[in-house]
Amino acid sequence: MTDNVHSAAGAPDERPPSSSVGLLGWLRGNLFNTWYNALLTVLIIGGLMRVIPPLLDWLIFSAHGFGAQATECRVPDSGACWGFVGDKLRFIMFGTFPYDQQWRPLVTIAIFIALLLASCDRRFWKPWLALLWAAGLAAVSVLMWGGVFGLTYVENALWGGLPLTLILSVIGLAVAFPAAILLALGRRSDMPAIRVISVTYIELIRGVPLISLLFMASVMFPLFLPTGVTIDKLLRAQVAFIMFAAAYMAEAIRGGLQAIPKGQYEAGDALGLSYWQNMRKVVLPQALAIAIPPLVNTFISFFKDTSLVIIIGLYDLLGTAKAALTDPAWRGFYREAYLFIGLIYWAFCFFMSKYSQKLERDLNRSHRR
């Protein structure tokens, strides 16, 4: 040691031994650091060697392309039949929307994705974002329904596929959000009656499965309305989703409200702000910023849950894929169908969960400062 210190100025830095750097070092450190890890590594690589090549073979090498016909795929030992996706793509994506008008749901999907992306950027977290959303949703309803600007009218019984999934989840979210804020504030209110009503609502909805709410929407809502008034299936499902989302989002927002120190509330009171001024200007801006990661997580599970509408007979992305599978010509290609829509769901959810994690890290950084 002492020798090193004396000669430190002159001698060149010694390189670490080759067994601890580079590829070899990485392998030693991460895969073969103990005897049981070495055993595990060998076992896993052996397992992967047995699984991955047949999987790739099925997915790509022996697979039939997007132009393939069902009869070509029915030969023995053939891989995936992407011809199913090629043939049914527009049905799975857009459902029974009139074929020559399907650019409209396509633009709808683009608008939804643009709105979601814009909302992810923190520079856009301004009051005018709400206006952007209103404009976007108005454009979506014009595009989907039509009947104005020379667009033919399309009744919403014909809607389906990805636009339906996005409409149910995004509009559900947008409408449930203000209701959730009110419920969360109600749950923390000093007024016993309002607190009891909020708690009852939130706990009741959270205690039952979404399916039972959808059921209620499909079989009980018609009984709730005065004689002669009917609302269609999509709207009923949408109302059920809003009721469901409001309860879960209220809990996420309550978490944010509880994280705000009491001094903030009291400071607002001391400034002479009324309750609503205090909430709007002091408490909610801070609470919502904290609540955004859990809100995004709520939205992810909500997005996945829209697939349940298949049970009350609506054709969202999962519904159209299942309907496409009932075509006698294409029976049995469930792997291709589920893999394809699974990938779409996964892409949306994965992006959102990564975003929520990034946001959480960013917000934590600003809290630590």
Added chain:
Amino acid sequence: MSSDAQDSRRGSSPGGFTFSLSDPTFRAAVYQILVIGAVVALGWYLISNTLENLARQAIATGFDFLEREASFGIGEHMIDYAPSDSYGRAFLVGVLNTLKVSIIGIVIATILGTLIGIARLSSNWLVAKLASVYVETIRNIPPLLQLFFWYAVVTETMPAVRQALNPLPGVYLSQRGMWIPVPSADPVWAYMGYALLAGIVLAFVIRRWAAARQARTGQPFPAGWASLGVILGLPLAVYIAGGAPTALDVPELAGFNFRGGQNVSPEFFAILMGLAVYTAAFIAEVVRSGIVAVNWGQTEAARALGLPSGPTLRLVVLPQALRVIVPPLTSQYLNLAKNTSLALAIGYPDLVSIANTTINQTGQSIEGVALIMGSFLTISLSISLFMNWYNKRIALVER
């Protein structure tokens, strides 16, 4: 604006109670009365519409239908059931089926999730990566899609009943699920069940006694081994005392289906696999965050005190990790129990699908939905109560 100074949310005005909107107490009362009024009015409006509609469509009300004959068959039942039984009994069959899936699903998901959660923290890069690929893939795909996939795996890739696969003697795999041999009915099995219960109680007593003795004398007692011996030993003793029956009820092909043995239906398999695999991904994250939350210094301190690695994990790390794990784990259990309602989509006769059939046959949708919601609220509440009790037991005892 000067009156705004009094506009505090709490406390009343200095002059006592006044009937003015600037008095917070009075204003709160007015708000509450308005809100209650609005809720009552909405409820009354909905109820009056409903009653009118029910009267117009001549739909019966009340739960009398539970006594009537159900006249539909149920594929899987844990208690005796025939179509001539009542709706009430059919519903009970559904509740038991839901509970069966929930309990087995929770056990499998917990084991799988714990293993994957630990694997994500493995020092082996490959193990950790595989576990995180599992978590990131599974939890971002809707559970219903996964259920459909598992169901299709059984019903579309398995051969027809007559060409059933026979991987092990007596085990058959076909489109209609799996048949496995089970021990033939014998009174000994029931006695073994009682012996197991007695063993569990005895093990509990032994643990308390051992803890008390160690506190009194400082002498440790191998309570773990003793309880294991009692829990396994008592049923084994009963089994041998009962003549050690070895007769098996082996399934065999008879006509278009198998007879004998125990059938695991494709529906049950799909819902169990789907929910266990899906929930395990979430439980893995819960377990991982719980383990990460325990400071590494705790392990080092335990080692410094001379504890071997087993007791370090059992006495130091795990009790602290569990405190972080249990509350989110509870909500995962609740989710799994609620998600059993997805069974409706693949035709497993859980309580939702039986209530659905009942609604379709009787038209009494309000009672049907009320039964579904009531049952799930009861299940959710029971899980919450149990987990809260457990949480309180393991919570940090502070002075």
